[in-house]
Amino acid sequence: MNKKVIGIIGSVIALILGFLGFEITQQPGLLGDNTEESSTVTVVSESGDVPTHINNTLISHYIDVGQGDSEFIELPDGKTLLIDAGERTASETVISYIKSLGYTKIDFVVGTHPHSDHIGGLADVIKTFDIGQIYMPNATSTSKTYEYLLNTISNKKKKIKTAKAGVKITSSTEPAYSVDILAPVNKDYDDLNNYSAVVRIKYKNRSFLYMGDAETLSEKEMMNKNTDLTADVVKVGHHGSYSSSSDKFVKSTGAKYAIFSLGKDNDYGHPHDQVVKRWQKYNAEMFRTDECGTITIYSDGDSLNVHLEKSQSSQQNAA
Numbered sequence: 001m002n003k004k005v006i007g008i009i010g011s012v013i014a015l016i017l018g019f020l021g022f023e024i025t026q027q028p029g030l031l032g033d034n035t036e037e038s039s040t041v042t043v044v045s046e047s048g049d050v051p052t053h054i055n056n057t058l059i060s061h062y063i064d065v066g067q068g069d070s071e072f073i074e075l076p077d078g079k080t081l082l083i084d085a086g087e088r089t090a091s092e093t094v095i096s097y098i099k100s101l102g103y104t105k106i107d108f109v110v111g112t113h114p115h116s117d118h119i120g121g122l123a124d125v126i127k128t129f130d131i132g133q134i135y136m137p138n139a140t141s142t143s144k145t146y147e148y149l150l151n152t153i154s155n156k157k158k159k160i161k162t163a164k165a166g167v168k169i170t171s172s173t174e175p176a177y178s179v180d181i182l183a184p185v186n187k188d189y190d191d192l193n194n195y196s197a198v199v200r201i202k203y204k205n206r207s208f209l210y211m212g213d214a215e216t217l218s219e220k221e222m223m224n225k226n227t228d229l230t231a232d233v234v235k236v237g238h239h240g241s242y243s244s245s246s247d248k249f250v251k252s253t254g255a256k257y258a259i260f261s262l263g264k265d266n267d268y269g270h271p272h273d274q275v276v277k278r279w280q281k282y283n284a285e286m287f288r289t290d291e292c293g294t295i296t297i298y299s300d301g302d303s304l305n306v307h308l309e310k311s312q313s314s315q316q317n318a319a
């Protein structure tokens, strides 16, 4: 066949596919023109058991704590990391979730910043479990919640390590993974949110980013330092507030999945419309804890799989 005939046949096929409403761009795997992605399978399941204790697998649980943040991460070598634990009223939710997975020890705890929707539940968690290292930024607060946490930590004879850019929480060569703190970059901020410890986990070809409530100022500081912010999965900063997720930052992550941790009908109007549109603009698929319940994303360092507690149908309609 000459080129002209092939061209005509190609156009006809494209026309027919277009007529049938095929969304070619959303199914690169089917066309076989995106070989780097062809080995990865993404499964979104809404039923079955929560994935846990899978060998050589990174499992990130975005626990539904209402308006707040809490992520429990099973690292590829079986160690565990907890980032935040929601409000104090959510501590029982976090404790029973971690227990239900069969853990009695948390190797690493990160309290991103002293706001109660992040560290409120941490004291009760720290009382309950065998705790390894604790990381918090060098920020101060006079709130009762924060004081209770500090007292609990000192009663347990634990020390707080400073969470700041450049700190490596842990790493391993086999399986090859690392957990790094990317922010705060500086020492003084007007807003507590910008003290947020930002954590990035890299496992083989995949990476996960946890933003706490870091705002655009912190995003900018990380970008100015040429910090590697690429991530397949991003826990969106500040519950989807417009204070965070600048256009440049969202673009630089190249995220496939954006996770919003928030409460239904919250007082702040989270997530803000312009933020949702921005993640959409850069083709991130979004999951919200207020609609999906607890979200679990797991990876063997290559594949990416999603498990949702509840159906996401309402969320897709909203998007």
Ligand SMILES: [Zn+2]
Residues within 6 Å of the ligand: 068, 069, 115, 117, 118, 213, 238, 239
């Ligand atoms: Zn918050």
